[in-house]
Amino acid sequence: MEPLHPSDPSRIGGHRLLGRLGAGGMGVVYLGRTDDGALAAVKVIRAEYAEEADFRARFRREADIATEVDSPWAVRITGADPDAPEPWLATSFVAGPSLAEAVTAHGPLPLRAVRLLGKAMAKALGVMHEQGLVHRDVKPGNVLLGMDRPRLIDFGIARGGEHTVLTSADAVLGTPGFLPPEQAEGRPAEPAGDVFSLGCLLAYAATGRLPFGAGTVDAVLYRTVHDEADLGPEVLADPELTGLLRTCLAKDPDTRPSARELDDALTEDTPGEGTDWLPDPVVATIAERAAALLALPGIDETVADPDAAPAPGTAVPTRRRFLALASGGAVLAAGGGLAAWLALREGGKPKDPTAAAPRKWTIGVHADLSGPQKAAGQAQERGVRLAVEAFNSRKDKPFTLTVATADDAGKADRSAAAATELIADRDLFAVIGPTGNDSVIPCLELYGEASVPLVTVSALATTFSITDRRSFFQSCPISSAQAAMVNLQLAGKQGVRRMGILSDRGGDTDTWQASLLVGRTINYFAAEATYYGRVVPRGVQDLAAVVTDMLAHGVDGFFYTGTPAGGAKVAGLLAAAGFKGPRAADYTIAGPEYLAAAGPAAEGWQFFTPYTGPEAPEVAEMTRAHRAAYGSAPDIWTAEAFDATRLVIDRLVATAAGGERPSRAGLLTALAQGTFRGLTKEYTFDERRQVKGNIYFMHKVEGGRMRYVGPANPLTAG
Amino acid sequence: MAGLFLIAGCTADGSPKNGAATSRTPAASGTTSSPGGAGASTPAATAGGSGSELVPELDESKQPKTVAEARDLLGRIVIAEQALGPEVVRSTPFESDPGHWPVLDEGCVWQTAGLPADVLATSTRYFHIPAKDGRGRVRINATVTVHHNREESGWETARAMEEILRCPNQKLREGEDLKNLWGGSFYRGEQMNGWTEDAFTETGEYVSAKDGGPYRYTWSQAQFGPVTVAVSAKGAVGVTEDSMNAFVAQGTSRMMLQAKQELGKAAG
Numbered sequence A: 001m002e003p004l005h006p007s008d009p010s011r012i013g014g015h016r017l018l019g020r021l022g023a024g025g026m027g028v029v030y031l032g033r034t035d036d037g038a039l040a041a042v043k044v045i046r047a048e049y050a051e052e053a054d055f056r057a058r059f060r061r062e063a064d065i066a067t068e069v070d071s072p073w074a075v076r077i078t079g080a081d082p083d084a085p086e087p088w089l090a091t092s093f094v095a096g097p098s099l100a101e102a103v104t105a106h107g108p109l110p111l112r113a114v115r116l117l118g119k120a121m122a123k124a125l126g127v128m129h130e131q132g133l134v135h136r137d138v139k140p141g142n143v144l145l146g147m148d149r150p151r152l153i154d155f156g157i158a159r160g161g162e163h164t165v166l167t168s169a170d171a172v173l174g175t176p177g178f179l180p181p182e183q184a185e186g187r188p189a190e191p192a193g194d195v196f197s198l199g200c201l202l203a204y205a206a207t208g209r210l211p212f213g214a215g216t217v218d219a220v221l222y223r224t225v226h227d228e229a230d231l232g233p234e235v236l237a238d239p240e241l242t243g244l245l246r247t248c249l250a251k252d253p254d255t256r257p258s259a260r261e262l263d264d265a266l267t268e269d270t271p272g273e274g275t276d277w278l279p280d281p282v283v284a285t286i287a288e289r290a291a292a293l294l295a296l297p298g299i300d301e302t303v304a305d306p307d308a309a310p311a312p313g314t315a316v317p318t319r320r321r322f323l324a325l326a327s328g329g330a331v332l333a334a335g336g337g338l339a340a341w342l343a344l345r346e347g348g349k350p351k352d353p354t355a356a357a358p359r360k361w362t363i364g365v366h367a368d369l370s371g372p373q374k375a376a377g378q379a380q381e382r383g384v385r386l387a388v389e390a391f392n393s394r395k396d397k398p399f400t401l402t403v404a405t406a407d408d409a410g411k412a413d414r415s416a417a418a419a420t421e422l423i424a425d426r427d428l429f430a431v432i433g434p435t436g437n438d439s440v441i442p443c444l445e446l447y448g449e450a451s452v453p454l455v456t457v458s459a460l461a462t463t464f465s466i467t468d469r470r471s472f473f474q475s476c477p478i479s480s481a482q483a484a485m486v487n488l489q490l491a492g493k494q495g496v497r498r499m500g501i502l503s504d505r506g507g508d509t510d511t512w513q514a515s516l517l518v519g520r521t522i523n524y525f526a527a528e529a530t531y532y533g534r535v536v537p538r539g540v541q542d543l544a545a546v547v548t549d550m551l552a553h554g555v556d557g558f559f560y561t562g563t564p565a566g567g568a569k570v571a572g573l574l575a576a577a578g579f580k581g582p583r584a585a586d587y588t589i590a591g592p593e594y595l596a597a598a599g600p601a602a603e604g605w606q607f608f609t610p611y612t613g614p615e616a617p618e619v620a621e622m623t624r625a626h627r628a629a630y631g632s633a634p635d636i637w638t639a640e641a642f643d644a645t646r647l648v649i650d651r652l653v654a655t656a657a658g659g660e661r662p663s664r665a666g667l668l669t670a671l672a673q674g675t676f677r678g679l680t681k682e683y684t685f686d687e688r689r690q691v692k693g694n695i696y697f698m699h700k701v702e703g704g705r706m707r708y709v710g711p712a713n714p715l716t717a718g
Numbered sequence B: 001m002a003g004l005f006l007i008a009g010c011t012a013d014g015s016p017k018n019g020a021a022t023s024r025t026p027a028a029s030g031t032t033s034s035p036g037g038a039g040a041s042t043p044a045a046t047a048g049g050s051g052s053e054l055v056p057e058l059d060e061s062k063q064p065k066t067v068a069e070a071r072d073l074l075g076r077i078v079i080a081e082q083a084l085g086p087e088v089v090r091s092t093p094f095e096s097d098p099g100h101w102p103v104l105d106e107g108c109v110w111q112t113a114g115l116p117a118d119v120l121a122t123s124t125r126y127f128h129i130p131a132k133d134g135r136g137r138v139r140i141n142a143t144v145t146v147h148h149n150r151e152e153s154g155w156e157t158a159r160a161m162e163e164i165l166r167c168p169n170q171k172l173r174e175g176e177d178l179k180n181l182w183g184g185s186f187y188r189g190e191q192m193n194g195w196t197e198d199a200f201t202e203t204g205e206y207v208s209a210k211d212g213g214p215y216r217y218t219w220s221q222a223q224f225g226p227v228t229v230a231v232s233a234k235g236a237v238g239v240t241e242d243s244m245n246a247f248v249a250q251g252t253s254r255m256m257l258q259a260k261q262e263l264g265k266a267a268g
Helices: A057-067 A099-106 A110-128 A191-207 A217-226 A232-236 A239-248 A258-264 A280-295 A300-304 A320-327 A337-346 A374-392 A412-424 A437-450 A481-493 A509-523 A546-554 A562-578 A592-602 A616-631 A636-654 A663-670 B002-012 B067-078 B150-166 B239-262
Strands: A015-023 A028-032 A039-045 A077-081 A088-092 A143-145 A150-152 A360-369 A401-407 A428-432 A454-456 A472-474 A498-504 A530-534 A557-561 A584-585 A606-610 A698-703 A706-710 B089-094 B100-104 B111-112 B121-129 B138-146 B170-173 B178-187 B197-206 B212-224 B226-235
Touching: A015 A039, A039 B170, A057 A077, A077 A099, A077 A150, A099 A143, A099 A191, A099 A280, A099 A320, A110 A150, A110 A191, A110 A258, A143 B150, A191 A232, A191 A239, A191 A258, A217 A437, A239 A258, A300 A663, A360 A374, A360 A412, A360 A636, A374 A616, A374 A636, A401 A412, A412 A428, A428 A636, A428 A663, A437 A472, A454 A636, A481 A509, A481 A584, A481 A606, A481 B197, A498 A546, A498 A562, A498 B150, A509 A530, A509 A557, A509 B150, A509 B178, A530 A546, A546 A562, A557 A562, A562 A584, A562 A592, A584 A606, A592 A698, A616 A636, A636 A663, A706 B121, B067 B121, B067 B138, B067 B226, B067 B239, B111 B170, B138 B212, B138 B239, B150 B178, B150 B197, B150 B212, B178 B212, B212 B239, B226 B239
Parallel strands: A360 A401, A360 A428, A428 A454, A454 A472, A498 A530, A498 A557, A557 A584
Antiparallel strands: A015 A028, A028 A039, A039 A088, A077 A088, A143 A150, A606 A698, A698 A706, B089 B121, B100 B111, B121 B138, B138 B226, B170 B178, B178 B197, B197 B212, B212 B226
């Protein structure tokens, strides 16, 4: 993205402009952000075009229609003002590369991806055509490959309508090579023309070449009108696709299929959410684009202080808080690594640590990506990738990072293999993970012997004490801290005087520890409080007798540890008994399974977690970037993995500041020292390499979902 | 062979906290109190290697159905002093009353009571290592309890866990106290527990009016099907943590092995 030019406005129609996405004959397309924080592409038409006869009327009509176009495969119109001196139109912003960029950079797509793309675009065109709109410029540059799905952009609105194709050198309407013959001959655009263009686009996606060749505009247009399309061996290998594309590329518009017919004829499943259908390098590019958004200014400064908005042309706002945070904590981390490196470099001794040896700089992810905790593992991998891409998007980065992943499926017996695989990569410095407690012990000695720092965010058990901890960092407070938060809130603040504690051994050993700790610490928070505890063996299905017994012992608050299913049962039993006292459950049972099984009985249950809520204000920028990258809000644990990765990067940069490539052991030493300010908390490790400060966060079930309340302990979480 | 390997593995391998589970715990009755030494130790380490083949499949047809069958089985699982080491001797009394077992009362004081319906037979044997050369007397108890089935064993462990949840400090008898007890429980497969279906260990401090303290206290239980076995050790002056762990691991391993041989499908 290009910075704003001095002549560019700073705001248009409720959008704060952040940069230029592109410029053409008719105007400029800006990246903007609404006051809600949503990113938008804002297309502004030059006043001279707006003065043309009936331009505004047509613009208004088309914008009105386009606003009605509701297709997941087409970008959404979010606003327009045909009556502004320079009319503008805003669409939701897709962070990914265009198809043109992807094919240029990584070559043609596999045929399955071509068919999937064809279906998606045919669906988008089908909706447009039914609304009476013609796109007029279907081409690879107008298809964006987003994290969630491909989208057609640029709806033919304000493109000049019945203008001839080539009115002037800088106002090419339609794109030679994709332009249908009838438009090349100056006839009006019809839906069938879009189908022809889509045929060209698909041939290009499959081969990387234009079906009517390259060269001068005249030559290309001549071949479009007179010659047979050259589909290339890639397409010809698939007779069915060849036949279909030939009908799309028929010279006679009437013999081409409609967009709907093309959709039906392409025998492939519609692509689902995500990027599975695309080749890996393209996916990586998409992720990079999305992550680059991390470097954009957030909304807070704009909304809070509109007058302080930067003057037009100052591309870099002075308080780019998130940029600073996202790129290694340079500003807030005392003695932060990137700051140190920059200082050194600015001191006149630019020593490029990568110059000596062209090696990669790799951060590993050891996670459960396919087992019982895959949601957490995948969320953490995303956090790592967002942090790495944010760092890589810096112009002044001292090196470029890559990410390597190893999946242990949450199984203890696969953990060692995952560790071995990562450690074998000599370019790897540190690993974020593992996800689950079970994976920890089998890999600790391996990482320890290799001096590879292993930074977990979610394996927070207290019971790894006898194993080799040389390399092991726990970057969220260990689970034993939970008990204090439960007691602080339920006994200390919510008035519980006789706590019921139920340890269901269906949970792992750490959940029993949580129960035991609640009993042991309750009097620190309420001197007069007592408790009544019960334990049930694993496999016991009927919890009614135990819950009844606990109620008979006069409990006025409740803490459950165990399993999601068991927790849901207890919630149901307490609800049926009319129990209204404060009730909390071990955070490890929180999630969709628990919420679904408990139903309305879950309402009001509290959870005290080592992870913050994805909706917590302090992680808003990360959440927004995630949304742009993946099309959805982040799951729990993403922010913590993002933070842990930035911590590692910060220390890596600091260790590399001398100009030498750091050793793993050097990084290990550096990680144990100093303080790093993350989005979620401050990171300092104690001698056991557990993060200092019991920062827990409070959540409450409301309306069937977990609602983030805030830090559980305001005294320490500030 | 397999047995030796098992024992060696368990002894050598200190795992975090294992724990077996029984609910009646500390050998309250019958322990001889005597001068002892101090000793602090650590959690009973347990767990042999992670090889889960160390736990055979339970042959339910071999589970005792009557008190007589249970006592017979119990007799083949209990250990004598030789199993613990050459310096270990019997205390007096040597065995608990077969009709009673310990119960922790409302005030966290151990009492004896009749057997509940889900216990077919139980026995605790009392041993000690005499004081010698500046080292105090180490008290070691070994308990075997036989239920009808695995589920009853599970509830026994759950009750033991409830006791430690309720009473971090427990009185064994007048002049003998346990303080600051902590417990850890590990089903097979958790935290390297590959040697028993369920392990539950308590550790804390032992204080004696006569011998002083606090000294290290460790109690470790393991379970196979309807049988639970447990060993407790009370430290004394000059007793190392490692040596206490060794006695506990050796005792529980031997009894566990015998239980598996009696009730396992791959009995050896």
